[in-house]
């Protein structure tokens with residue numbers, strides 16, 4: 001165990017039926033390498049929280065196996081749970097205890113000896129240091145969420161689950177979070193997060209998974225995904241109004257704006273530059289002159305919406 005070559009998280013043939021018979025997870029197979037950042041995207045009710053809850057030992061699997069760093073989540077529960085940090089989706093912190101004590105206590109729960117220096121470092125990184133002596137119940141919602149993150153980091157986990165860590169938080173916390181994620185990754189921590197903010201996945205993930213109706217419908221390297229499914233557009237602002245796209249250029253499937261002053265050429269990254277060169281040549285032949293040229297690329301958001309629509 002503890003070998004760097006082995007996946008840190010291995011899920012095999014995982015199914016989950018809730019009492020009542022509803023199947024929330026369908027034959028999930030997934031391997032995550034040490035130090036990866038994986039973003040799980042999916043509509044409400046897709047099964048993201050259920051998946052995380054199984055790995056963290058909060059929900060029992062109906063069948064299948066899950067191992068963390070080579071340890072089985074059921075047989076070696078205490079071991080796997082001590083490796084994992086979890087920032088849950090729901091806010092449950094409401095106590096008279098202070099921020100510092102709450103976070104320190106959390107560390108103790110996982111059998112780690114007290115380490116005030118570490119707690120201080122975590123609280124500072126989350127801009128919670130000036131609140132360390134405040135009672136949890138006096139904090140705002142966003143501050144409570146910061147405390148949840150601090151608790152999850154209190155025992156120095158090497159696998160961190162963030163279940164919608166930035167839902168309902170302000171821009172500052174989101175930016176702090178992203179920074180913390182990058183720092184943790186540099187330390188070798190593996191991070192799995194769910195999010196509805198696609199820009200968040202775009203910003204921090206190495207791999208993107210999409211879950212829909214309890215199934216993983218896609219799991220792919222982010223760069224590859226964007227290159228494969230991302231569309232690019234070339235937008236030409238014309239000098240003179242055009243009444244129609246010339247017949248000779250029909251193959252490019254250009255779109256002409258209503259005012260006749262803009263031509264849009266849509267291409268995938270595979271159908272690369274050769275198309276653009278040919279387009280330029282043809283424009284010249286037809287005597288179409290443009291005064292400006294811009295490109296746009298589809299965002300992960302558009303890719304995601306298309307995928308979920310296709311699979312439903």
Ligand SMILES: Nc1ncnc2c1ncn2[C@@H]1O[C@H](COP(=O)(O)OP(=O)(O)OP(=O)(O)O)[C@@H](O)[C@H]1O
Nearest residue numbers: 018019022024042043044045046047048049050051
């Ligand atoms: N304890 C439970 N008993 C029965 N059904 C449940 C239970 N918990 C969740 N479910 C159902 O399982 C499905 C998956 O729920 P889950 O919370 O995993 O989705 P999610 O992807 O996290 O959604 P969201 O984006 O809204 O957080 C949903 O249909 C939900 O109603």
Ligand SMILES: [Mg+2]
Nearest residue numbers: 048049050089
């Ligand atoms: Mg959820």
